[in-house]
Amino acid sequence: MLPTSLIAHPDHAVVWHDNQLYLLDQRELPHTITFIMCNSGAAVATAIRDMVVRGAPAIGVAVAYAVVLAARERLLNTTNDWREHLNEDFALLAAARPTAVNLFWALKRMREFIATLDHVDPLPALLAEAQRIHAEDIAANQTLGALGAALIDTPTAIITHCNAGALATGGYGTALGVVRSAFAAGNIRCVYADETRPWLQGSRLTAWELHESGIPVTVQADVAAASLMARGDVGWVIVGADRIAANGDVCNKIGTYGLAILARHHGVKFMVAAPLSTVDLDTPNGAAIPIEERAADEVLCCGGQRVAPAGVAARNPVFDVTPAALVDYIVTECGVIAQPDAAKLHALYQTAPIAMD
Numbered sequence: 001m002l003p004t005s006l007i008a009h010p011d012h013a014v015v016w017h018d019n020q021l022y023l024l025d026q027r028e029l030p031h032t033i034t035f036i037m038c039n040s041g042a043a044v045a046t047a048i049r050d051m052v053v054r055g056a057p058a059i060g061v062a063v064a065y066a067v068v069l070a071a072r073e074r075l076l077n078t079t080n081d082w083r084e085h086l087n088e089d090f091a092l093l094a095a096a097r098p099t100a101v102n103l104f105w106a107l108k109r110m111r112e113f114i115a116t117l118d119h120v121d122p123l124p125a126l127l128a129e130a131q132r133i134h135a136e137d138i139a140a141n142q143t144l145g146a147l148g149a150a151l152i153d154t155p156t157a158i159i160t161h162c163n164a165g166a167l168a169t170g171g172y173g174t175a176l177g178v179v180r181s182a183f184a185a186g187n188i189r190c191v192y193a194d195e196t197r198p199w200l201q202g203s204r205l206t207a208w209e210l211h212e213s214g215i216p217v218t219v220q221a222d223v224a225a226a227s228l229m230a231r232g233d234v235g236w237v238i239v240g241a242d243r244i245a246a247n248g249d250v251c252n253k254i255g256t257y258g259l260a261i262l263a264r265h266h267g268v269k270f271m272v273a274a275p276l277s278t279v280d281l282d283t284p285n286g287a288a289i290p291i292e293e294r295a296a297d298e299v300l301c302c303g304g305q306r307v308a309p310a311g312v313a314a315r316n317p318v319f320d321v322t323p324a325a326l327v328d329y330i331v332t333e334c335g336v337i338a339q340p341d342a343a344k345l346h347a348l349y350q351t352a353p354i355a356m357d
């Protein structure tokens, strides 16, 4: 029988169990529950690149554990100069995906932690640091979930895009953390989950996660959001983020920018929920954020079948940037910013309990 840490549950996207890392294979959801065991840094890098684990904070947590696995390998094979050899693993992990800043944030934090280690056996301390990153992410999501929910003062329907839930984080979720808290307060009538072409994070993952949690969810085609808003049925758009630039521009799953424009046109509030580890003060604005382009086949095919004529090309940028001017609220574990700008984000950063830069 699987240990309880390895049963199908949205909170179990990233599980450390019996000295190995297990990743719930999100490519197979909702049909099949499979955990992929990773016992090296390289295996985790491949799993991130191939979308076994995805979502900015979940990638950050997975990378922290990947450093533990990589250090274990290096210590077994090299002993004295393990830190030097570990640089190769850092480079491999950094190349896995370019946009979610939590990946680089977690690598930096693990690298800085390693520099402080003088233990004969550094592995227990390294594992404890990775577990701290994991636990802090869950706690941040619970706090920001409550802060975001407090903004929703009347029962309403909301639209979310992609999956910014437990599956995309250490647990509980960011946008879906707000939804969970608001639902508990009686203020969520229904969640409309954009299906999120081409990878279908909305229909496969968000719908599974909310359904498992007993929160009413309705899947809609991405292009249906405008007419839903026009009917006046929606109070909020609530999304996560892969990177928030210093001026408050928000990078998230492709399609988010369009939703923000629609929301402003229809008087629907637009909320971005993310931990401070997603805020990147080193990136001045959205134009400076590297946007991942994935394989054209992800667009050209659907359900394993080609849906465009042979010989036709496709573009597949998987993120877009919503200008800060279209964002009503950024909700973090350290507080809420209305109408975000550079000064407000800098001020929020100063209140962080630990140095985040």
Ligand SMILES: CSC[C@@H](O)[C@@H](O)C(=O)COP(=O)(O)O
Binding pocket: 054, 055, 056, 057, 100, 161, 162, 163, 164, 165, 168, 169, 173, 174, 175, 201, 239, 240, 241, 242, 252, 253, 254, 318
């Ligand atoms: C809490 S997750 C926020 C974002 O990471 C999420 O909205 C998103 O865009 C994920 O993209 P993905 O390509 O599935 O990794």
